[in-house]
Amino acid sequence: MKREKIKDLLLSPAPGDAILAMGWVKTRRDSKDFSFIELNDGSCLSNLQVIADHSLKNFDVIRTITTGSSIKVHGILSLSKGAGQKYEVQAKEIEILDPAPDTFPLQKKRHTDEFLRSIAHLRSRTNKYSAVFRIRSELSFAIHQFFNDRGFFYIHTPIITGSDCEGAGEMFRVSTLNPHEPMKPDDSGKLNFSEDFFGKEAKLTVSGQLSAEMLALGLGDVYTFGPTFRAENSNTSRHMAEFWMLEPEMAFCDLQGNMDMAQALMKSLTRHILEKCSEDMDLFFKFVDTGLKATLENLLASEFIRLPYGEAVSILQKQANKFEFPVEFGKDLQSEHERFLAESHFKKPVIVFDYPKTIKPFYMRVNDDHQTVAAMDILVPGIGEIIGGSQREERLPVLLSRMEEMGLNQKDYWWYIDSRRFGSVPHSGFGLGFERMMMFLTGIRNIRDVIPFPRTPKSLEF
Numbered sequence: 001m002k003r004e005k006i007k008d009l010l011l012s013p014a015p016g017d018a019i020l021a022m023g024w025v026k027t028r029r030d031s032k033d034f035s036f037i038e039l040n041d042g043s044c045l046s047n048l049q050v051i052a053d054h055s056l057k058n059f060d061v062i063r064t065i066t067t068g069s070s071i072k073v074h075g076i077l078s079l080s081k082g083a084g085q086k087y088e089v090q091a092k093e094i095e096i097l098d099p100a101p102d103t104f105p106l107q108k109k110r111h112t113d114e115f116l117r118s119i120a121h122l123r124s125r126t127n128k129y130s131a132v133f134r135i136r137s138e139l140s141f142a143i144h145q146f147f148n149d150r151g152f153f154y155i156h157t158p159i160i161t162g163s164d165c166e167g168a169g170e171m172f173r174v175s176t177l178n179p180h181e182p183m184k185p186d187d188s189g190k191l192n193f194s195e196d197f198f199g200k201e202a203k204l205t206v207s208g209q210l211s212a213e214m215l216a217l218g219l220g221d222v223y224t225f226g227p228t229f230r231a232e233n234s235n236t237s238r239h240m241a242e243f244w245m246l247e248p249e250m251a252f253c254d255l256q257g258n259m260d261m262a263q264a265l266m267k268s269l270t271r272h273i274l275e276k277c278s279e280d281m282d283l284f285f286k287f288v289d290t291g292l293k294a295t296l297e298n299l300l301a302s303e304f305i306r307l308p309y310g311e312a313v314s315i316l317q318k319q320a321n322k323f324e325f326p327v328e329f330g331k332d333l334q335s336e337h338e339r340f341l342a343e344s345h346f347k348k349p350v351i352v353f354d355y356p357k358t359i360k361p362f363y364m365r366v367n368d369d370h371q372t373v374a375a376m377d378i379l380v381p382g383i384g385e386i387i388g389g390s391q392r393e394e395r396l397p398v399l400l401s402r403m404e405e406m407g408l409n410q411k412d413y414w415w416y417i418d419s420r421r422f423g424s425v426p427h428s429g430f431g432l433g434f435e436r437m438m439m440f441l442t443g444i445r446n447i448r449d450v451i452p453f454p455r456t457p458k459s460l461e462f
């Protein structure tokens with residue numbers, strides 16, 4: 001007999017069938033002649049109620065089944081007499097696959113997020129985290145669906161790289177050199193990587209963008225979606241050393257088109273999750289953030305505000321006493337500023353654009369004022385920056401002078417520069433932090449709680 005998933009059993013058109021279910025016991029309660037087991041197999045939030053009566057040959061053993069044990073149940077799907085659920089199972093045979101001792105840490109009570117982080121390998125056995133991981137899966141799918149529907153090509157950009165896309169120098173080095181044998185400098189006194197695996201210095205990528213641009217400049221519309229690494233030593237609730245980023249890149253597209261696409265994406269992903277994950281989302285509406293539903297509905301209903309960076313600075317300067325960090329034209333916005341704009345001032349997503357060139361990477365297109373670049377960040381309530389993007393500098397002389405200004409070695413970027421030599425075109429793209437989108441959708445406010453095994457400074461368990 002084939003095992004069926006609880007999700008499918010609960011959607012059965014009619015009762016009466018003999019079924020086989022397997023899963024983990026959430027709880028057991030007993031009456032004189034019956035035991036009631038709440039069984040979950042991860043396929044959905046709902047448990048399947050299994051009813052064992054005293055006629056079962058191992059009834060005594062069944063009455064010892066503990067929370068966390070794995071079991072196998074043959075039975076008959078029947079209409080449930082109790083409220084809440086349509087079906088239950090009248091057990092014909094219950095086999096214990098592996099009993100869990102009472103040291104199983106997830107007994108039926110509420111645990112703190114901090115505690116659960118310390119047993120992240122067991123988090124998928126809880127209601128909240130299994131819901132998070134199911135939504136993560138659906139959100140990935142929604143991303144592919146969104147771009148596939150629009151004729152984008154899904155490309156794979158390298159994880160190991162020789163160039164620093166964002167120019168912030170926050171990269172992890174990849175090396176096979178023996179750490180016990182110090183590297184010898186070359187004749188000019190520079191570190192000599194010729195003995196290393198790639199014969200040059202290699203890093204984990206901070207963004208797939210530069211490679212994505214090369215493919216957009218041949219395929220038109222592309223996106224890359226994969227793990228990204230940042231050696232920022234910041235222990236915040238919205239940064240990790242390893243996170244997932246979605247990066248679309250579009251040829252023949254300017255900053256306005258880029259903003260339009262980003263807004264359409266955020267709305268579409270939100271709508272998709274509300275529709276497809278309604279059972280899991282109800283848990284977050286009820287137990288994580290009671291204002292979440294309104295926030296998401298507000299996003300669907302609203303046009304995002306489009307606000308030049310200069311105007312953002314003016315708005316923030318009027319509230320300077322509210323902030324820990326100063327606001328000044330030419331300084332990057334801090335998370336408190338971003339959140340103020342989206343959460344308190346506009347109360348909806350805000351796209352800040354035309355940032356000063358001094359605080360942005362070399363590849364962003366210089367505006368006619370020569371002071372700002374065609375950059376855009378999307379800020380959302382509760383999180384702050386969720387998307388960062390720009391129109392790219394397609395003019396060769398301007399790109400070269402920007403690289404020089406920023407002290408980048410043209411030799412390291414010869415292939416990138418090449419793309420501006422042979423049929424260069426205006427193009428744009430952005431990066432959506434996948435975990436930040438997960439935070440936005442679930443109301444969870446610590447990024448460590450929306451990824452199975454978070455990687456942060458001084459933390460590499462699991």
Ligand code: 4AD
Nearest residue numbers: 207209239240243247386387388389429430431433
């Ligand atoms: O703004 P960022 O640095 O932009 C880029 O990397 C561009 N190359 C993207 C592009 O245009 N193709 O990062 C993009 C997004 C941020 O808005 C944020 O949501 C997320 O990635 N992000 C992080 N998420 C978690 N942990 C970190 N350390 C993150 N750093 C950035």
Ligand code: MG
Nearest residue numbers: 377385387388
């Ligand atoms: Mg950014």
